Amino acid sequence: MPAKRLLPILSICLFTLSAFAQGPSIPKPPDTPRHAVTDDYQGVKVTDDYRWLENWDDPAVKQWSAAENARTRDYLDHVPARDDIKNRLRQLVTARSVTYSGLQFRAGMLFAEKRQPPLQQPLLVLMRSPDDPASARVIFDPNSASAKGSLAVDFYVPSFGGKYVAAALSENGSEDAAAHVFEVATGKQLRDVVPRVNFATAGGSIAWKPDSSGFYYTRYPQGNERPPEDANFFQQVYFHKLGTDPAQDTYIVGKDFPRIAEIQLHTSDDGRWLLASVGNGDGGQFAHYLMDSDGHWTQLTRFGDGIVSVKFGADPALYLLSRKHAPRGQILRLPISHLDLSQAKVVVPQSGGGADEADRASIENFVPGWGRLYVIDILGGPSRLRVFDNQGKVLPAPVLPPISAVGQVVSIGGGDVLFYVSSFLQPPILYRFDASTGSTTRIATPQPSAIKFDDAEVVREFATSKDGTRVPLNIIRLKGTKLDGTRPTLLTGYGGYSISMKPSFQGRFARLWLDQGGIFVEANLRGGAEYGEEWHAAGNLTHKQNVFDDFLACAQYLIDQNYTSPAHLAIMGGSNGGLLMGAAFTQRPDLFRAVVSHVGIYDMLRVELDPNGTFNVTEFGTVKDLDQFKALHAYSPYHHVKAGTAYPAILMPTGENDHRVNPMQSRKMIALLQADDTSGRPLLLRTSSSAGHGLIGASLDEQIEQDTDVFSFLFDQLGIQYK
Numbered sequence: 001m002p003a004k005r006l007l008p009i010l011s012i013c014l015f016t017l018s019a020f021a022q023g024p025s026i027p028k029p030p031d032t033p034r035h036a037v038t039d040d041y042q043g044v045k046v047t048d049d050y051r052w053l054e055n056w057d058d059p060a061v062k063q064w065s066a067a068e069n070a071r072t073r074d075y076l077d078h079v080p081a082r083d084d085i086k087n088r089l090r091q092l093v094t095a096r097s098v099t100y101s102g103l104q105f106r107a108g109m110l111f112a113e114k115r116q117p118p119l120q121q122p123l124l125v126l127m128r129s130p131d132d133p134a135s136a137r138v139i140f141d142p143n144s145a146s147a148k149g150s151l152a153v154d155f156y157v158p159s160f161g162g163k164y165v166a167a168a169l170s171e172n173g174s175e176d177a178a179a180h181v182f183e184v185a186t187g188k189q190l191r192d193v194v195p196r197v198n199f200a201t202a203g204g205s206i207a208w209k210p211d212s213s214g215f216y217y218t219r220y221p222q223g224n225e226r227p228p229e230d231a232n233f234f235q236q237v238y239f240h241k242l243g244t245d246p247a248q249d250t251y252i253v254g255k256d257f258p259r260i261a262e263i264q265l266h267t268s269d270d271g272r273w274l275l276a277s278v279g280n281g282d283g284g285q286f287a288h289y290l291m292d293s294d295g296h297w298t299q300l301t302r303f304g305d306g307i308v309s310v311k312f313g314a315d316p317a318l319y320l321l322s323r324k325h326a327p328r329g330q331i332l333r334l335p336i337s338h339l340d341l342s343q344a345k346v347v348v349p350q351s352g353g354g355a356d357e358a359d360r361a362s363i364e365n366f367v368p369g370w371g372r373l374y375v376i377d378i379l380g381g382p383s384r385l386r387v388f389d390n391q392g393k394v395l396p397a398p399v400l401p402p403i404s405a406v407g408q409v410v411s412i413g414g415g416d417v418l419f420y421v422s423s424f425l426q427p428p429i430l431y432r433f434d435a436s437t438g439s440t441t442r443i444a445t446p447q448p449s450a451i452k453f454d455d456a457e458v459v460r461e462f463a464t465s466k467d468g469t470r471v472p473l474n475i476i477r478l479k480g481t482k483l484d485g486t487r488p489t490l491l492t493g494y495g496g497y498s499i500s501m502k503p504s505f506q507g508r509f510a511r512l513w514l515d516q517g518g519i520f521v522e523a524n525l526r527g528g529a530e531y532g533e534e535w536h537a538a539g540n541l542t543h544k545q546n547v548f549d550d551f552l553a554c555a556q557y558l559i560d561q562n563y564t565s566p567a568h569l570a571i572m573g574g575s576n577g578g579l580l581m582g583a584a585f586t587q588r589p590d591l592f593r594a595v596v597s598h599v600g601i602y603d604m605l606r607v608e609l610d611p612n613g614t615f616n617v618t619e620f621g622t623v624k625d626l627d628q629f630k631a632l633h634a635y636s637p638y639h640h641v642k643a644g645t646a647y648p649a650i651l652m653p654t655g656e657n658d659h660r661v662n663p664m665q666s667r668k669m670i671a672l673l674q675a676d677d678t679s680g681r682p683l684l685l686r687t688s689s690s691a692g693h694g695l696i697g698a699s700l701d702e703q704i705e706q707d708t709d710v711f712s713f714l715f716d717q718l719g720i721q722y723k
Helices: 008-014 058-075 084-094 509-514 533-537 547-559 577-586 612-620 626-635 666-677 701-719
Strands: 039-041 044-048 099-106 109-115 121-126 137-140 151-158 165-173 179-184 188-197 206-208 216-218 236-241 250-253 260-266 272-279 286-291 296-300 306-310 316-322 330-335 344-350 362-369 372-378 383-388 405-411 419-423 427-432 439-442 456-464 470-478 489-492 519-523 569-572 594-598 649-655 684-686
Touching: 044 626, 058 666, 058 684, 058 701, 084 316, 084 509, 084 701, 099 151, 099 405, 109 151, 137 165, 137 179, 151 206, 165 188, 165 206, 188 216, 188 405, 206 260, 216 260, 236 260, 250 286, 250 626, 272 306, 286 306, 296 489, 306 362, 330 419, 344 383, 362 405, 362 427, 372 405, 372 419, 383 626, 456 547, 456 649, 470 509, 470 547, 509 519, 509 701, 519 547, 547 569, 547 577, 547 626, 569 577, 569 701, 577 594, 594 701, 649 666, 666 684
Parallel strands: 489 519, 489 569, 569 594, 594 649, 649 684
Antiparallel strands: 039 044, 099 109, 109 121, 121 137, 151 165, 165 179, 179 188, 206 216, 216 236, 236 250, 260 272, 272 286, 286 296, 306 316, 316 330, 330 344, 362 372, 372 383, 405 419, 419 427, 427 439, 456 470, 470 519
């Protein structure tokens, strides 16, 4: 059903608020004994009362988790509006248009993942042309392969001639994927199944051989090759020949790579070169290796060289994104015939770095095309697309809407590209850019989105952080919203791993929130790369507290500007953003009424002991380093829960199959909060057996169930009477 266009005065009538709203009763938490364990970190003794909750193999832990789930369900299922919320969400999902993502162009064909509600998972399809979505033909349907909708395509790669597609498939959001091969013409699945090409720790990648006889892939240790504790480390590159036993696959490279190597593979368009990009964990350092057609490897860059991306041009040449002495990024060109990094020439220099956001633009990504170089800049959150020739001469470029972001850019031959543009209030729109004319054409979509935001607007404002840094806020609200300090406001952020929060369509979530008179706010915090590597470095390792200061400043700004008040302010984040939630409500519990913290990290002293936590050390730091330990201990949310404190209402959704953030983080944190809180508000743990890290790979039904629980919790705690 299309959303109604609401007059500003009517929006006030859509909700009533009461700071003392009486929701459903909250059952007592299960008995949770304390078993103190004391560790010594850098001479500091730290006691952990809930270490026992880390062991998921302990039946007592599973029993405790089931009791917490039952308690959470008892509360959420009795929120009066829950059924209405769920029905409205499903209505909005059904109204969503068909969308295409993960575009790949190969041999004149366009491959894509087609999301078609109410199907549980996207379809892997082939189109004759982006202008002809009706021509989409299904290569693989995960929905037919799994009745529960639990099978997901983690990634896929077409072969050179487009004869085959290799797809990494995993169950229940686990990201533990095997490669399956499908014949494009018939959809027939070959017998080849290559295990564990992808996992949550280092990801995964596939690159086909030019003759389509097989593919190179990232391989995790098999059998007894490594001790069990190394099963998700030491990623290497192997080659699989179609029709052969994967146990006989050939080692290619990687034995000398770090334990926390994260490898991505790319093949040149002519098939002569294989590029291996090797990340040193999650901190943003990369080394690059190039293999020629004779199987000879050349190390092109090292971790200290500041080269974060290398791509093949059609010249033939390599194009490199460098952040060394250029924190906002510059692009270098290196002829592939002379693989000496010192001879690379700057073709696109970094921006000037003035006070204006355009002057602070940072190169986020780039795509070489035939005779063209497409450069995506980020400007504090929104982005732009610039066009150059191969020598760096500026050429005409597309003009984008304000407060929008460039998504995927795909070269389709002849220098032309397809690219997506998204915004907070507009679904992603696919455009074609004609290199010869400099013209931009919108690609027709199967049907327009039925979720409309004609009654809403986005304003971009700035809060001032503790150290004087200006922090952008993107505020989505109904037009004419009266700022009287009583608006239910939901603030979200991330702040880590150089991941920038860019304008993206909020769809059903924003529509449902705005329809109840709410305001939705997304902050661009340090730790991301919204202003380049300096912005990232100011929020990682020993500078992580800056991220939390930024977020708290944004919350205070919304209160000071009369958007909302602590009684009407909720915050939400996930993963690293869940850490942000934990730091925010432990440092300023008085500032928020409700918190939703998805798959969060809270015990920063033990996170590095988990497999994926080891990869995080280059972003967060380690307790083995004195200064980094001091920083971690100073903000670790688990170690700053104080007995006798009145905390906000808190919902912690987590996934039983999460291999990125150990669910024990949420178990321990909620147990400690339940023991020490004095507010009497709900402190809830929601563990899903059919989900992993957030909603990665989750079925559509699982997404709707989780969104329903989140809205039910927020509406009940903010006193919103759903209408």
